[in-house]
Amino acid sequence: MIAPRPYALLAEITYRCPLHCPYCSNPTQVRNDQELTANEWTRVIREAAALGVLQIGFSGGEPLARRDLAELVRAAREANLYTNLITSGIGLDDDRVGALHDAGLDSVQLSFQSDETGLADEIAGARAHQRKLNVAAKIRAEGIPLSLNFVIHRRNIDRLPQLIELAETLGAERVELANVQFYGWAFLNRAALLPTREQVVRAREIATAAKARLAGRIDIFYVLPDYYETWPKPCLNGWGQRYLTVNPIGDVLPCPTASSAIPDLRFENVRGRALDWIWRQSESFNRFRGTEWMPEPCRSCPQREIDFGGCRCQAALLTGNAATTDPVCTLSPNRSVVDEVLRDLNSSSDHPPDWTYRINPNGIQ
Amino acid sequence: MQTPTIAGSAQPRLARGVRLQTDPQTGNSVLLFPEGVLELNETSMEILARCDGQTVSEIIQSLAEEYDIDPKTLAADVREALADLQQRKLIELT
């Protein structure tokens, strides 16, 4: 299949992070390589723009852990990209907001763990909540558009009304209430994080009502908990169609979770290859591009150009084979894997187990 | 469908955080905003290019002159396009 042009680059500039969220989608193990330098990133950004990319998201880890972030933002603006910072805010509570704004930063997506300090700091595994509130105020004062992001899970899903209220108070333009997706650390901690069916039903009602109430003021995006769905999410709008991710050490990924979820996929590195070649020619980008790779029931399914067979990483994590139908799909022969997880959780009255906090990759500098 | 009512004196501007630029791959105009990209058709592009402080009436007048169309015919289309962009929070009316 001929490669289309990509629209957005997710630049995971570091996996270091001062927080330890148990739902972090970062890989649980990373190679012990040097992070890309600012010069290398500048080259990647230019190559991405030449390929057709119009937007860049600086993410991590915590992107602010890199002191040269403003330089990278400037390089992205010079390449005419729309720049978005995806951050926990820790590291922004000094004069860096102004520097980033001057460099041309277009918008910030700030994540919160909860609305209450105690719970928020418990989830983050660090004292962070109060600092985040200050950071939100600084971003607003600087006039940069602000979106809030909450990862929703068993421990904070009942606080949806309060989370939305926090977004209102902080003057956010958008709020994303994203049910946790099970990759990386979240997959490891699934039993502690997956909400109950009852919680999910209630949350959906609250989100729908808030969306209507705040229409025109705050855009609310509610990301469904896909284990409880009947059809899979249209992952990435199709593999190798619109998005690419470059991780801290320069591996180019069709999807940010692919490096840990699909161990038999070999990724190319920007240190060895041009981005254009990787996007168009590499095995990793072509393996699941289009519909050729699909097994039944996807292959003959009318939905195949709509959901693309769901998520390859989820298929890999739940069935051991990335080239199968996403087990969330009700037509998947492996749907029972998901149903069993839901049955175990919803039939037990035990407390959820403790989670394991995300730790920082060692060796990465 | 009911014609959305936007006052002729309103001044549409790009919302904060929204950028209008040319897509070098296609030569067409696109709006860039936090969640994505909107590829513009010619009508929206011509309207947005005028969202620089001009009032809705002025925008209609200027388009009518450029395309040699009766402003009355144009008005409903322009208002509808603006209402749609406002709904998506891509423009603000002041």
Ligand code: SF4
């Ligand atoms: S999810 Fe938490 S631990 Fe992971 S990068 Fe984001 S803030 Fe850091």
Ligand code: SF4
């Ligand atoms: S069978 Fe495949 S293509 Fe059809 S709905 Fe399920 S995942 Fe989508």
